[in-house]
Amino acid sequence: MTGKTLYDKIWDAHLVDETPDGDALLFIDLHLIHEVTTPQAFAGLKSAGRKVRRPDLTLAVADHNTPTENQAAGIDGVTDPEAKNQLATLSRNVKEYGIEFFPMGDIRNGIVHVVGPEQGRTQPGLTIVCGDSHTSTHGAFGALAHGIGTSEVEHVLATQTLRARKMKNLAVRVNGELQEGVTAKDIALHLIGLIGTAGGTGCVMEFMGDVIRGLDMEGRMTLCNLSIEGGARAGLVAPDEVTFEYMKGRPAAPKGGAWEMALSHWKTLFSDDDAQWDHVIEINAADIPPTVTWGTSPEQALPLSASIPAPEDFDDPVKKEAAARAIRYMGLTSGEPISGLKIDRVFIGSCTNSRLADLRAAAKEVEGKRVANGVRAMVVPGSGLVRAAAEEEGLDEIFTAAGFEWREPGCSMCLGMNPDTLEPGERCASTSNRNFEGRQGRDGRTHLVSPRIAARAALSGTLGGE
Incomplete structure (x- = not known):
């Protein structure tokens, strides 16, 4: 039996149903929402008389429109009428549907793709979606994470599932030794310069190799964040001790015996040696400049x-x-x-x-x-x-x-x-x-x-x- 890639393993574990022509339904473990792509989605729910299927698997933050000064004033301190309306609408909707929300001014608030990992809501092996293209960031934990459109936001809110089609597998292997001062951002920009913004189209991109293993979680998140700019649907890094150490003690991370159970599962989340790749890109770390x-x-x-x-x-x-x-x-x-x-x-x-x-x-x-x-x-x-x-x-x-x-x-x-x-x-x-x-x-x-x-x-x- 042929081995599986990490993407294959997560896909198979979350597949609810699939038609002969490839249309599939995936279960979603975590739905991240913010003020910009949710107003129409919640309006659609209300007009159809539907509830949020799993408020417990949904987390809301305010980030895109928020001013970065005087946040203690709250929404009243927002001067732009459209931004103020979007922020107020999110606040009303999350209260009505019982969704956890970190509003502007809450110390836990921030950019959604920083907050999810920081809180331990982002975990290996999960499927994660958000109405924002840089949801790929969360793939640094070995999670299948990607952005969705507003109509899809409504679908996930209502059903906790997403219609999807299986992507191809793309491996990006970076081995060798980086030049002094070269960072994960340089690796990502160098890669995109090589393959173009369409180079990863139709693929999930897994970053592999000695250099990737040597990056901290922040660097891995930077890489996966920018995978979307290389055309990929999502970016992935298989979880390892660096991942597990980062997650220990996070508010939503498993505790006690649940941690040991989770850890035993997370350690199975890697691409098998005999996994089949549709595309492979090899990069010598020494060739990556600032x-x-x-x-x-x-x-x-x-x-x-x-x-x-x-x-x-x-x-x-x-x-x-x-x-x-x-x-x-x-x-x-x-x-x-x-x-x-x-x-x-x-x-x-x-x-x-x-x-x-x-x-x-x-x-x-x-x-x-x-x-x-x-x-x-x-x-x-x-x-x-x-x-x-x-x-x-x-x-x-x-x-x-x-x-x-x-x-x-x-x-x-x-x-x-x-x-x-x-x-x-x-x-x-x-x-x-x-x-x-x-x-x-x-x-x-x-x-x-x-x-x-x-x-x-x-x-x-x-x-x-x-």
């Missing part, structure tokens, strides 16, 4: 030491046109070095890089130094608990002494849905996950980087500065 995006797609990524390409460097006519448009939008010149590009803003945060390890890495770079004149830099912790832990270590004092703004938790400048946005034409070194046109604000220019590179950019006022 990496930055130069354009308006995550695949437009190059070594920090490279120069801006010319459209004619691309053979594919679609990529050629995309490069020309990106160069125009980003205000760049073909042939100019990436290192040395002047930046106006720095954002350290988002569900990609807002955890304690990310903040420590940035603080190490800026301690005892000052943000360059003319640069506005902000640090936005991923949750109230991350913020409190960082303050206990004195990281907030390091950042503020250096001239950074120390904010309250939320999605913040990752996307233009709250007050933290770029002004037209501003160039930002950002630790977030998307650099599309207007993603951080109308006509804003975004370069995706690691926390380390972002911190250095804040100090020098340029990409690649020391």
